[in-house]
Amino acid sequence: MLIDVTNFTFAYEGSHDNIFENVSFRMDTDWRLGFTGRNGRGKTTFLRCLMGELDYSGVISAPGLVFEYFPVRTEDVSLPALQSLLTAAPEVEEWRLLRELAKLRIPDEALDRPLSTLSGGERTRCELAAMFCRDDAFPLIDEPTNHLDMAARELVGEYLARKRGFILVSHDRALLDACTDHTLSINLTNIQVTRGPFSVWWENKRRQDEFEKAENEKLKTEIARLNESARERAQWSDRAERAKYVSHTDKADMKHGWAPKQAAKAAKQQRRAKAITERRERAAEDKAKLLHNIERDEELKLSPLTHRAARVVEFRDVSIVFDGRTVLNGLAFDVRPGDRAALIGPNGSGKTSLLRLILGQDVPHTGLLRTASDLTISYVPQDTSGLAGSLAAYAERYGIDRSIFQSILRKLGFERAQFEKPLEAWSQGQKKKALLARSLCESAHLYIWDEPLNYIDVISRVRVEELLTAYKPTMLFVEHDRAFVDNIATKRILL
Numbered sequence: 001m002l003i004d005v006t007n008f009t010f011a012y013e014g015s016h017d018n019i020f021e022n023v024s025f026r027m028d029t030d031w032r033l034g035f036t037g038r039n040g041r042g043k044t045t046f047l048r049c050l051m052g053e054l055d056y057s058g059v060i061s062a063p064g065l066v067f068e069y070f071p072v073r074t075e076d077v078s079l080p081a082l083q084s085l086l087t088a089a090p091e092v093e094e095w096r097l098l099r100e101l102a103k104l105r106i107p108d109e110a111l112d113r114p115l116s117t118l119s120g121g122e123r124t125r126c127e128l129a130a131m132f133c134r135d136d137a138f139p140l141i142d143e144p145t146n147h148l149d150m151a152a153r154e155l156v157g158e159y160l161a162r163k164r165g166f167i168l169v170s171h172d173r174a175l176l177d178a179c180t181d182h183t184l185s186i187n188l189t190n191i192q193v194t195r196g197p198f199s200v201w202w203e204n205k206r207r208q209d210e211f212e213k214a215e216n217e218k219l220k221t222e223i224a225r226l227n228e229s230a231r232e233r234a235q236w237s238d239r240a241e242r243a244k245y246v247s248h249t250d251k252a253d254m255k256h257g258w259a260p261k262q263a264a265k266a267a268k269q270q271r272r273a274k275a276i277t278e279r280r281e282r283a284a285e286d287k288a289k290l291l292h293n294i295e296r297d298e299e300l301k302l303s304p305l306t307h308r309a310a311r312v313v314e315f316r317d318v319s320i321v322f323d324g325r326t327v328l329n330g331l332a333f334d335v336r337p338g339d340r341a342a343l344i345g346p347n348g349s350g351k352t353s354l355l356r357l358i359l360g361q362d363v364p365h366t367g368l369l370r371t372a373s374d375l376t377i378s379y380v381p382q383d384t385s386g387l388a389g390s391l392a393a394y395a396e397r398y399g400i401d402r403s404i405f406q407s408i409l410r411k412l413g414f415e416r417a418q419f420e421k422p423l424e425a426w427s428q429g430q431k432k433k434a435l436l437a438r439s440l441c442e443s444a445h446l447y448i449w450d451e452p453l454n455y456i457d458v459i460s461r462v463r464v465e466e467l468l469t470a471y472k473p474t475m476l477f478v479e480h481d482r483a484f485v486d487n488i489a490t491k492r493i494l495l
Contacts, residue, residue, distance in 0.1 A: 008058035037186030039429035068137035072127040077116040084115040092133040100129035120147025139166040304473035309372035318367035345495030378444035384431035387423040400441040408437040429455035449477040
């Protein structure tokens with residue numbers, strides 16, 4: 001079955017700008033379709049239009065197709081997890097749900113607990129299982145990995161790779177490559193469908209961008225050359241025009257054909273000038289067709305500090321215990337200047353507690369923790385809930401230069417109009433970018449980032465990777481994006 005989108009146009013009420021304008025494309029419901037694009041481009045908006053939740057102009061044709069959206073809206077989270085899932089999807093048979101839950105390795109004891117008490121990762125896997133129990137629905141999966149650790153992401157990728165027919169919004173490159181066979185991308189000026197997973201689309205985009213940049217430079221050079229030729233022709237034309245006013249002594253030469261020769265030469269030069277003008281106009285038209293879908297690729301900058309100490313952080317036999325439960329036991333590692341150390345471990349293994357301990361927060365522990373004297377730390381937390389008020393007030397609160405802060409946000413894909421909105425009205429991805437941009441404004445000996453990439457689009461992730469590779473700051477970070485860890489980490493600390 002096909003989903004046909006024709007002349008699709010959408011804008012939110014009160015907005016002067018269309019998010020989508022006269023967009024047309026086609027999708028097959030057998031595809032495992034990865035959906036990518038920068039934050040704020042309208043991925044979730046498009047899914048809501050498919051669900052019929054928003055009014056739009058144009059046509060979306062999907063005869064007889066029922067769309068099912070993830071995250072699933074469960075009404076009573078106080079019920080045991082299994083009962084809550086069956087209540088939310090009464091048409092699902094229990095044996096089928098149990099089969100899908102087993103594939104996603106949900107333990108039986110978790111199904112007896114209230115849904116509200118499950119971890120974010122457990123709940124995500126439960127809701128995915130419930131969604132794929134239905135034969136009559138086409139899944140629309142919106143960013144399922146934000147609460148999943150690396151191992152759970154790999155499990156979900158393997159699970160989805162065995163399914164047929166869904167749309168998956170995700171910024172996790174490894175997940176998209178693991179389970180998708182087509183890619184739908186929202187670009188600056190159009191929507192594009194590519195056969196193949198994310199890495200195929202990304203390589204095609206990279207090659208197209210490089211081709212257009214090269215063509216643009218060639219045309220700029222050609223236009224400059226044609227402009228110079230046009231200027232020379234114009235100067236000659238002025239001289240020829242003045243030569244028409246011949247003196248009395250020159251008239252004798254006219255008897256020998258001088259004037260006709262000059263007139264013919266002038267006409268030839270005029271034809272050449274006209275040809276140059278036409279070629280210049282064609283080159284300008286060709287140049288105008290280029291670079292429309294190339295994202296802003298201005299480089300991000302960072303000013304890390306270098307500490308004189310051999311170790312900026314040192315753990316020796318550190319254990320963390322909460323309510324009688326040992327979270328970490330006998331941990332030993334150090335972070336040296338130039339390290340980009342990744343903390344790797346499942347959800348609940350104590351990664352965030354460890355970071356808070358370094359920051360001097362009250363975390364019950366035993367063992368030895370040393371931090372270098374006069375150590376300046378820049379911290380990006382997981383949680384964005386504290387972001388509120390104006391962007392100017394936020395910059396002032398942290399003592400960072402507002403113009404530099406806004407410049408970094410622009411390089412991360414923000415539109416200027418967003419700066420006038422209160423921070424609490426920003427999307428989760430935009431809030432995460434605000435936390436990252438603030439950290440990039442700060443000079444520090446050690447950058448501690450706790451899951452900095454949640455909700456952040458792929459292109460911004462690549463920009464941040466390029467920045468960290470170029471400036472090589474000392475870092476300790478938690479991140480479940482395998483591609484980011486593989487590209488950035490110089491050492492891994494396994495919990």
